Amino acid sequence: MHPRRGNGPFIAMVVAGATAASVLTGCAAGPDPDTITVLNSATDTAEHEANQQFFDRCARPLGLKVEQISVPAPQVATKALRMASSDSLPDILELDGSELPQFAVTGGLRPLDDLGVTTGGFSRAAVSLGSHEGTVYGIARSVNSLALFYNTELLAEAGLGPPATWEELRATAAALTRGDTYGMAFSAGPDADGVYQFLPFFWSAGGDESRLNGEAGTAALQLWRDLVDEGSASRAVVNWNQQDVNDQFLAGRAAMMINGPWQVPSLSEQDDVDWAVSSIPVPVAGRDPVPPIGGTVMTVPKGDGEREERAAGILACLNTEENQLAWAERVNNVPTRTAAARTYRERHPELAAFADLVATARSRTAGVGTRWPAVQDALAGAFQSVLTGRSGPRQALERAQRQVGTGE
Amino acid sequence: MSTVTPGTPVNEADPAPTPGGGARTGASGGRSRRFPGWLFAAPAVVYMLAFFGYPLVRNVLMSFQEFTPRTYFTGEAPFSGLENWRAVFSDDLFGDALWQTLLFTAGSLAGQFTIGLGLAVFFSRRFPLSGFVRAVLLLPWLVPMVVSAVVWRRILDQDHGVLNGFLTAVGLSDGGVPWLSSPDLALLSAVLVNIWIGVPFNMVVLYGGLQEIPRELHEAAALDGAGAWRAFRSVTLPVLRPVITVVLVLGFMSTIKILDLILALTGGGPADSTQTLGTMTYQLSFLELDFGQGAVIGNVLILISAVFAVLYLRTDRGDLGRGK
Numbered sequence: 001m002h003p004r005r006g007n008g009p010f011i012a013m014v015v016a017g018a019t020a021a022s023v024l025t026g027c028a029a030g031p032d033p034d035t036i037t038v039l040n041s042a043t044d045t046a047e048h049e050a051n052q053q054f055f056d057r058c059a060r061p062l063g064l065k066v067e068q069i070s071v072p073a074p075q076v077a078t079k080a081l082r083m084a085s086s087d088s089l090p091d092i093l094e095l096d097g098s099e100l101p102q103f104a105v106t107g108g109l110r111p112l113d114d115l116g117v118t119t120g121g122f123s124r125a126a127v128s129l130g131s132h133e134g135t136v137y138g139i140a141r142s143v144n145s146l147a148l149f150y151n152t153e154l155l156a157e158a159g160l161g162p163p164a165t166w167e168e169l170r171a172t173a174a175a176l177t178r179g180d181t182y183g184m185a186f187s188a189g190p191d192a193d194g195v196y197q198f199l200p201f202f203w204s205a206g207g208d209e210s211r212l213n214g215e216a217g218t219a220a221l222q223l224w225r226d227l228v229d230e231g232s233a234s235r236a237v238v239n240w241n242q243q244d245v246n247d248q249f250l251a252g253r254a255a256m257m258i259n260g261p262w263q264v265p266s267l268s269e270q271d272d273v274d275w276a277v278s279s280i281p282v283p284v285a286g287r288d289p290v291p292p293i294g295g296t297v298m299t300v301p302k303g304d305g306e307r308e309e310r311a312a313g314i315l316a317c318l319n320t321e322e323n324q325l326a327w328a329e330r331v332n333n334v335p336t337r338t339a340a341a342r343t344y345r346e347r348h349p350e351l352a353a354f355a356d357l358v359a360t361a362r363s364r365t366a367g368v369g370t371r372w373p374a375v376q377d378a379l380a381g382a383f384q385s386v387l388t389g390r391s392g393p394r395q396a397l398e399r400a401q402r403q404v405g406t407g408e
Numbered sequence: 409m410s411t412v413t414p415g416t417p418v419n420e421a422d423p424a425p426t427p428g429g430g431a432r433t434g435a436s437g438g439r440s441r442r443f444p445g446w447l448f449a450a451p452a453v454v455y456m457l458a459f460f461g462y463p464l465v466r467n468v469l470m471s472f473q474e475f476t477p478r479t480y481f482t483g484e485a486p487f488s489g490l491e492n493w494r495a496v497f498s499d500d501l502f503g504d505a506l507w508q509t510l511l512f513t514a515g516s517l518a519g520q521f522t523i524g525l526g527l528a529v530f531f532s533r534r535f536p537l538s539g540f541v542r543a544v545l546l547l548p549w550l551v552p553m554v555v556s557a558v559v560w561r562r563i564l565d566q567d568h569g570v571l572n573g574f575l576t577a578v579g580l581s582d583g584g585v586p587w588l589s590s591p592d593l594a595l596l597s598a599v600l601v602n603i604w605i606g607v608p609f610n611m612v613v614l615y616g617g618l619q620e621i622p623r624e625l626h627e628a629a630a631l632d633g634a635g636a637w638r639a640f641r642s643v644t645l646p647v648l649r650p651v652i653t654v655v656l657v658l659g660f661m662s663t664i665k666i667l668d669l670i671l672a673l674t675g676g677g678p679a680d681s682t683q684t685l686g687t688m689t690y691q692l693s694f695l696e697l698d699f700g701q702g703a704v705i706g707n708v709l710i711l712i713s714a715v716f717a718v719l720y721l722r723t724d725r726g727d728l729g730r731g732k
Contacts, residue, residue, distance in 0.1 A: 078694055081480040102697055108481035190677030236566040236589045238678040253567070373696040381501075385679040388591045403500065 058317035104132035126336035138297025142333035185254035221393035519603035524610025557672030591681035617651030
């Protein structure tokens with residue numbers, strides 16, 4: 001799932017019976033040889049149009065046109081599967097990085113090496129986002145991660161700087177909690193949003209998604225629980241997605257929040273809250289934070305050889321240093337070419353934290369591949385039961401490990 | 409859902425003519441005019457087979473197959489025996505989800521029906537503005553489920569929700585009731601919201617049923633000295649019985665598979681306390697893309713619905729028998 005669209009896996013969902021109905025698919029009209037089709041989640045008009053500009057810029061020199069088919073992010077995968085079963089897949093399929101392995105194992109995606117699309121000069125994290133078992137199937141133009149946003153005014157009043165360690169985070173959050181305002185806000189919802197936000201803590205403490213009941217994970221759960229138990233974060237975090245967290249921050253009800261760069265447009269549009277971004281606090285001073293890397297990757301489904309070549313040509317063009325930089329600036333994400341990322345960092349010092357974070361960020365699926373959705377579910381269950389006082393951290397992670405184990 | 413055909417008489421006083429009845433009259437008219445009765449039923453049968461039978465069979469088959477994203481690309485879905493069933497039934501969550509589904513359904517039905525019936529009886533008297541108030545009460549029905557859920561999420565917010573604000577203002581609590589953020593309360597909150605959504609349907613259908621009760625019955629009961637409560641119990645309820653069955657069965661079938669409301673309200677949380685079979689099948693099929701396991705739960709839901717459909721058909725037939 002796309003981490004920036006937490007609100008609404010339900011929107012166009014039809015009931016349970018759809019499992020069966022999904023095998024009945026529409027028919028495919030013969031594709032126009034000069035039109036490259038793209039399936040993506042750019043349903044937002046501005047995003048759709050921006051995408052189209054970049055596609056056009058790359059397609060025109062090749063004498064091609066590009067047509068986008070955009071559906072809400074949670075539906076991209078199922079839509080793609082329906083198209084696959086009727087042999088009508090688009091020429092470029094843009095998937096969320098966390099969905100890539102499940103498509104890679106179908107054998108329906110063309111390894112990008114075969115098509116001469118290379119990832120030399122890309123950050124390691126970005127390459128792993130588009131890879132499954134060592135083969136690159138998807139290419140990310142830009143990536144995102146999570147950082148700590150803080151209300152500069154509230155911190156200055158309290159004479160505090162942004163926290164760098166967990167201990168400082170707890171102390172700062174407690175000091176900033178007063179009246180209607182909580183010191184800290186984060187999403188701990190039972191879905192992809194919540195898990196995405198839990199990962200920087202889980203991983204920075206040394207947690208391992210392939211062995212959930214290890215020692216390290218309990219520390220992260222304990223930190224979240226402390227923040228809530230001490231009243232520095234609302235008990236309602238278990239019901240918040242990333243959008244809700246941003247709303248709380250914008251309303252002045254949270255002095256700090258964990259969130260991603262996709263919130264920057266709404267933060268920039270308002271004047272009520274002065275904000276800045278700093279790195280995610282780590283358990284021990286001096287350690288590198290390990291946040292998750294997020295974003296979409298463009299893949300080329302197997303099909304007609306000539307069409308694959310053309311799609312590859314467009315991918316290569318979209319990922320030149322110049323185009324990556326322009327796109328990244330458009331969507332506030334970090335370019336995946338390290339050189340472009342460096343330029344981006346210089347030009348946008350206010351978002352430098354993100355540029356630094358993606359350097360040490362980790363792909364959610366690198367370790368567990370297609371089992372990620374089950375792991376995600378188990379992790380969500382774990383932090384939710386800890387935050388609501390249903391179980392202790394260790395107990396919760398034992399259960400989570402059992403859950404993943406039985407899912408195999 | 410397929411069990412309530414448009415021809416199902418909901419009212420004993422005015423049984424709708426059934427296709428079967430029509431064919432029988434034709435048969436008595438003579439051999440040459442014996443137009444095969446099944447031809448009348450054929451379009452419906454074909455429709456049912458295509459749109460209910462086929463998906464049903466597919467869903468059952470799918471639950472015994474390894475049906476994953478790969479299947480969509482290769483067309484291969486190897487049979488895996490009881491593997492999916494074993495995986496689902498051994499999941500800790502399944503038992504919880506089943507229990508919560510039953511609680512959610514029973515709680516919703518009880519609330520929707522009681523309040524719906526109360527309002528229906530109340531509005532069956534004539535008084536000024538009754539039409540207007542009735543129309544206002546229909547509003548929850550018109551609002552899309554997801555919109556209702558989003559609005560209720562705000563109302564039930566622990567820190568800044570209107571409900572907690574109100575409770576604090578009237579001194580019923582000192583604020584901060586965790587309606588949606590406590591595993592002990594979240595399911596109850598979901599039930600309350602679903603009751604709010606379901607009351608109009610119950611009210612409208614029951615109101616319709618009440619209008620059909622002949623006035624003389626109540627007059628006779630009054631002459632016999634029955635009080636209001638006695639008349640309600642001995643006249644209204646028995647006569648209304650077929651309508652009540654319809655309301656409850658339809659309500660049951662639409663409630664047991666509810667998904668969008670819960671996803672929008674709590675996403676199945678906190679701590680899986682609002683997971684139902686509906687949200688679980690959604691999660692397995694559309695998030696984990698394990699369509700085989702998703703189908704298992706789909707089948708369990710169909711089975712539960714089928715049991716109630718059969719019960720309904722039997723009681724309905726009983727009613728018809730007595731009616732004639």
